[in-house]
Amino acid sequence: MSNQHRRRAAKNQRRHIRKAKIVTGGRKIPGVPFMGELMTCIMCGKVEQSDPAIRSDWRIVEADGVRHYVCVDHFPPDTGTVEQFTAAYVAVLTKIAEGEVQL
Numbered sequence: 001m002s003n004q005h006r007r008r009a010a011k012n013q014r015r016h017i018r019k020a021k022i023v024t025g026g027r028k029i030p031g032v033p034f035m036g037e038l039m040t041c042i043m044c045g046k047v048e049q050s051d052p053a054i055r056s057d058w059r060i061v062e063a064d065g066v067r068h069y070v071c072v073d074h075f076p077p078d079t080g081t082v083e084q085f086t087a088a089y090v091a092v093l094t095k096i097a098e099g100e101v102q103l
Contacts, residue, residue, distance in 0.1 A: 032064065033060050041071035042095055061089070063096050 034050040039058055041047075048071070049074055050056060057077060059070045076084035 034058070039069040039071075041066045041073040041074065043070060043092065044072070046071045061092050061096065062095070068092070068096055 007088065034056065035052045036059075037050055039048050039050055039056075041058075048058065050058070051093065057072045057075075059075045060072060061068045070088075075088045
């Protein structure tokens with residue numbers, strides 16, 4: 001395989017983001033997020049109980065092995081723009097870095 005073909009293959013591989021969808025049929029699976037745990041938004045303190053049978057659109061940002069939940073008021077939907085996601089991640093990561101996480 002030529003260098004050009006290898007570079008093209010590597011570029012195509014970088015373009016594809018792998019997503020995993022876990023189908024539980026509503027069963028709780030320990031250790032997997034959104035399986036019935038109490039979620040508290042690090043940005044506003046909103047509290048909601050997750051349910052594996054209901055899509056909540058909350059997000060998890062994991063930093064240093066700690067899961068930080070973010071509600072839909074502070075994160076765009078999957079159809080959001082790059083700019084919306086960038087702004088959301090900057091705000092959330094700044095909050096985590098400042099250590100101002102509400103519990």
